[in-house]
Structures are given as structure tokens and as C-alpha cells.
Amino acid sequence: MIDLLSVIQSSLQNADYRTRLVSSERSPVVCFEDDSLLGFGCIFADPQELLAKWREMETALLARYAAGFRRAGDKAWNVYMVFACGTKGDAMETRQIRWIEEDLERTRKIAAIDLATREDVIRALLPLLPLQYRPMLRPEDAAERLKSRIQNIAPAITQVLLDPAVSTDEVLKTLRGSL
């Protein structure tokens, strides 16, 4: 079992968010912000509590930081609420929690349950995080692999088959001559 709050905080820090923990009536809340958005990460004991308390939590946090939002101008439109818990819910709860995300009023909500590992947390926080994968495709030396295959099939043309300076008719002639 991971410490969900600290994993969320560290994940956001790794993504260049400034974070800090603030207290709340229920449990500590992780505040996070970068140059384009800000938000709050709230932990719930179980899906039932999450479903019951998320809106209350959102209202409380918006009220608490209302003055700051007023000064934030357009950035106040980029407020995120992360509602997370580490335990599983049943299918209906899972679906209801997904609906929270589709509620686009006031803030952008990220709701996730069953967060048992750091990977689970990363997956849940993806909307906030930079791309996790940056494929680095390197040029492959296909010629070497091909030559190895050609050597096994027709050694006589290993050198000429891939040589664009040699016409295919010439390659064919060499191949026939080798049989």
C-alpha cells in the first residue's frame, strides 16, 4: 500500500509542479501549480467517501482560495481537482466516479480509485503530466541484418544484392552462375 498523498505530490513535483501540503478538515490536501494551471489533490478513504464528499471538498477549496482565483485571471479557468483513493469500488461506483470527471462545471476533475501503485497514480494524473514516453527511434542498420539473411540463402550475391550500382539483371546472372 502506497502513501497516496505523497506519491501524488512527488509525481507532480517530477512534472515540474510546485506543490505543498495544506491542511483541511478531512485530511491534508496537496496543492500544485505550474505556469499554466493549478489544482488540489484530495485523498479519500474509499470510493463511497469519495462519491459522497468530492463536491463538498471542491466547494470548500474553491471558497478557501477564492481571493487568489480572482487575482489569477484566466488561470482560474485552469483549476484541477484530483480526487483519489487507494481502494477498489464496485462497477457502479467505478462508473459513478468516472462521471465525476465528465462534470465540467467549475473545475476540471480527475477522479480515480484503486490506486495501488505509483504507476496507477501516474496513469490517473496523466492529464496533468507531460508525455511519459518519448520514443527515441534510432536508425537501424537493416543492411547488416539483410546481409546476414542473404548470406544464408544465396551467399554468392550477398555483396551485390543490396548494391544499387548493380542491376537486378546482373544480380540474377550472378545468382544463376552460382548454382
Next chain:
Amino acid sequence: MRVQFVELEGFRGFKERTRFDIPPGFAVLTGRNGSGKSTVLDAIDFALTGTINKYSVRTAKVGGLDEHIWWVGEGKASAHYVAVGFSDDDQSEFVVTRRRDGGLDASDREVMARLCDSHAPANVWSNTFVQTSLIRDETISALSMDLPEQARAAAVRDAIGTMLGPDEAKRTASLLDSAEALSKEQSKRVLQAQFELSRALSGLTEARSLLEGEKDIAEAERVIRAIMPNTTDEQLTTGEALRNEIAERKRRAATLGDLVARADEIVSRRAHVESEAFLVGKNTALEKLANVRRLLESSRRALDNASSLESLANYRNNFAHRMATLLDVGEAVGLLDGHCPLCAAPRTPEEFLLAIRSSRLGVSRERTAGQDVQRERDSLSNAVRSAAAAVLDAESELNVLEEEEHRLILDEARLFRELQELGQEGSSLDLDRLRNNLLQNREETARLEHAMFVLESSTAHDRVMTLEARTVQLRDQLERENGDLAATERVVEIARRLDRAVKEVANQLLSEQFDTVLPLLKELYQRLRPHAEWSEIDTDFGGHVRASLNFTVGDGVNPQFLFSSGQRRAAGLAFLLAIHLSRPWCRLHSLFLDDPVQHIDDYRALNLAEVLSAIRKTDRQIIVAVEDAALADLLCRRLRSKRLGEGRRFDLGTSKTGSATIQEAFDVPPLPSWVLETAELSA
């Protein structure tokens, strides 16, 4: 490298010169339909490729794409060009300009060298470049989820396959084509050799059959010369004259056979005509004829006599008839004053009646005498007719016999003539001699035939020798051709294996490359969340020779046929973005999106904005065109970043001249920092 500006004039809906200065961070183009948003991105496409790649149909009856690239609205544009400025990381700039008159102002190779590194697909770089840089509404579906699995793999190959070096599959395919053509040609040669050998073997069989009948040739020649003394050596060699002679002899033998049969019949007939019975019969007929002729003569004379009595009899008969009538009248009148009314003689009634009765008796006797004369004449007339008929019969009987003799003479004459024509001389019909001649003819013909067979057998020997040599030669040739065919088939097989190996290696490498990209694709899919239930996507890059790429969600479910249009578009967008982000060969760090949110709901549009924000963090410039002003607001808010460079929003519309124009352009400043900290502190 990023896009620095796009400038266009007389292009599509832009009549007047219009310049879009693009900041290094992002640009959001918005406006109503037809305001020119997409045209700005089309201008980049056109500048690089010389066309606009979003149209699947390029020609039409009323003018195709080429006729509508440049301004076609009211009035004339002052100039017709598009220019796209690029700035490199070292602040160096270069501009790609394409004009209606003059085309591209730099070579295609120069442009490629600035925008791409050496791994770019040389021949199709511009198309691949645009397809992987510019994500259009038109291509989100067409180039992603809705593609056939092999076309999808080909799209991946286009985007990242160039990392694998040159496409050797084309070369091995060409090698395979040449090998197959060679093998096909060789197969034809084998068939031809087989055909010629088969023909030679058939000729050999016939020649050997003839050879089996070979006999003494000298004896055959002697026989021929004995029967045909004038035969030359050449005629013997060719056999033609001999065959003609045999045919002629057979014809003559058949004719002579017929004549002998006819002679045999004539001899029989002659014997019959000259027989005693025939002579007696003929004499009897002559006598019979003479007798009946005499009888006829006498009957005619008797009839003539009877005819002379007939007129007297007729007179007496007429008299008797008139008398009978007169007697009837007299009797009916009766006595007139004691006198007979007929003769006026005085009579008593008794005398009168007696006289009448006596007269009637006399009349009756006259009548009877006349009738007797008539009957006699009729009898004689019948006798004449019978005698005449008998004469005819006798003449006919005699004619039959004489005719038989006459026909015999004619037939004998014709037979002699025909025999003479056949060279059968003789003044009399010698049946035995004819039969001997016929037999001799047949015997000689048979000997000639036999001699000819012997001679032909001797020529068959030479032919057998020739054909045997030819057969050996053809067998050797066929063997060689078969050997060559086996060699060419081995070449084909090797070429096929090479072709397969090259494709397998290419697909293997591509699969490895795609496996490298796959985590990004999965991540983008998770971020865009096309489907609420299936939050993860999997792929199957299959096919050893023909690569295919399939998507699956959940437990092997194909999203292509499960997702709604909007969901497929969101999933397709993930695929295209992954491809874009994986291009290793492109120096331009700009992503262009043309209305990517059609059919996508607000929640997924928000997901897309977040994804674009994440892509921004990869140091990419984003230029996006959207129709919805609220979405433009969202993007401007969400893409803002002080660290990642400024943004700009362009609100497009239509000017009074009908040209698309920039109605408003404003910079999107960075957002304030550390709001929460300030708020906390102030609280």
C-alpha cells in the same frame, strides 16, 4: 525549427495579402466556416507539396482542385503566392515560397535538407512530411482507425520506416519478377523441346514398322523391271511411278474382271441362241405365224362374202317390217264394201282374214331369213378378229426370239470393242484366254506391290537411322533444357526467399520501431480516453511478409467496429499524434491541427487540449484551427505557458471584398505564477 509566419495572397479564399506571424509557442486560428482557418494550414501544405492533400477527388467537370487553388472570387488578386517562413533554433530563417507563376522558389531538395535530416523518405518526403505534421479533420479517420490493417501498417512505415534505410523490398521484388520471367521463358523452351522429341519419336516408330518388312531389294528390282521393263532407277528410288503403275493395274484388273464376267454371260447367251431348242422354237414360231396369217386371210374373205349378203338381208327385213305394218292397217280397216282395203279385190271376210294371216306368215319368214344372214356375218367378223390377234401373238413370239439374237450381237460387238481398248486382242471371244490374262494381271500387280514394299522398307532404314540420331539429339537438348529449368526454378525459389526475407526483416525492424512507439500511443490513448469503458488500447503488428497493424481494446475487441464515429476519431487522433511525435527525421517541431475536434464531445475536447498542452511541453509549436470560439478560448488558456513561449490567437472573418481576412489577432500572454502560494499567504 518552427514556423515563423505564413503569408498568402490570391490563394484560395484570401484575395489580399495576409500575413500570419506565428509565435514560437502556439497559434489558435478560429472563425466561422469559410473564414480561412484551414486555408492557412493548406498554405503550408501547398508551399511544401505543390498541392492540397486533403482532397480525395481532384478533378471535376466544372473544374478540379488545380482550378481552385488560387483566388476565384470577385475581382483579381494582385499576386498569387504562398510563403511559409521557418526559423531554426539558431535563429536562422528561411522561407519557402510557391507562386502561381514560377512554382517553388527553391529546389525540393533544398527545402528537404532544411526541414529534414538524411533519414527522410527521399522521394516522398514532402507528402510524408505533411501527412505526419498536419492532422486534418479529413485525415483523422481516413489515416487511422478506419484504414485497412495493412494500409495502417503502411502509414506507420511511411512515418517511421525511413529509419530502416532504403526499401530493399522493391529491389528483391524486381529480382523475383525477372527470375519468374526467366523461368517462364525456360518452361516454354522445355515444352518446345518436349514437343519436338515427341514428334521425332512418332516418326521413328513409323519408320521402324516399315523397316521390319525389309526383304531382298535386288529381287524386288528384278521383279519390277520384268513387269515394267522401262522403269528407271530414279523411279525405283522415289517409288512414285511404281505406286501409279500399281494403281493403274488394279484399275485395269477391275475393268477386265467386269468384262470377263460379261463375256462369260455372252458365251452362255450365244450357246443358247445357237441351241437346237432355240432353233426349233424359232421355226415353230415362224410356222405358227404363217398358219395364223392364212387363217386370217380366209376369214377375211368369208367376211367379205357375208357382207355382200347382208344388204339383201337388210332389204328383205325392211320389206317384211313395212308389210307387217300394212297388214296391221288393212286388218284394222277391214273390208270396204266387200273389197280388200289393201288390194281392192272383192273378198269375203273369211277370205280376207285368211289372206291377212297368210301374208303375215310370209312376212315372218322374210324376217327370220334376214336375221340369219346378220348372225352369219357377226360370226365371221369375230373369226377375223381372232385370227388377227393370233397373228399378233405369233409375230410377238417370233420378235422375242429375234430380239434376243439381235441383243446378243450388239453386246458381243461392245464387248469386243472394250476388250480391244484394254489391249485384249482377238477376233473371237476366248473366255479362257481372258481369264488367264486377268489372273496374270493380278499376279503381276501383287508382285509389284510386294516389290514396292521391299523397296520402301529399304528407305525406312535410312529414315530410322536419321530419326534415331535426331531423337538422341533432342533427348540431350530436353535434358539440358530441363536442367536449365530446374536451375531457373531454383533461382525463382531463392529470389522468393530473398524477397520474403527482405520483407520480413523490414517488417521486423518496423515492428521493433513500432514497439518503441507503442507506449506513447497507449499513453495518448489513455489521455484522450475515447471510450469510457475501454481505457487502454493494444496493438498487434502482425504479418511476416505483408505487415498489418490491428488495434484492440479490452479482451481482443476491435475498436474499428465498436467505437462511435467520435470515439474512433479520438482513438485515431492518438495514433496520428503518436506517429507525429515519433518521427525521428523531422527538424520542424511544429504540429498543425485542422479542426481536430469535430464529432468529439466537450469532455474529449478538453482531453485533447490537455494532450496538446503535454505535447507543448515537448518543445513543440502547435498551430491549431478550430471553428468553436469557446474551444479556441479553452486552447488559449490551456496552452499558455510562460516557459514554453508565447501564443497568439487569430480571429478570422470575411472582408468587404469577399476575401478571408484576419479580423483580430492578439497575443496570449503567460498566466500569473504561484497563485496558490499568494492566496495562502494572503489568507
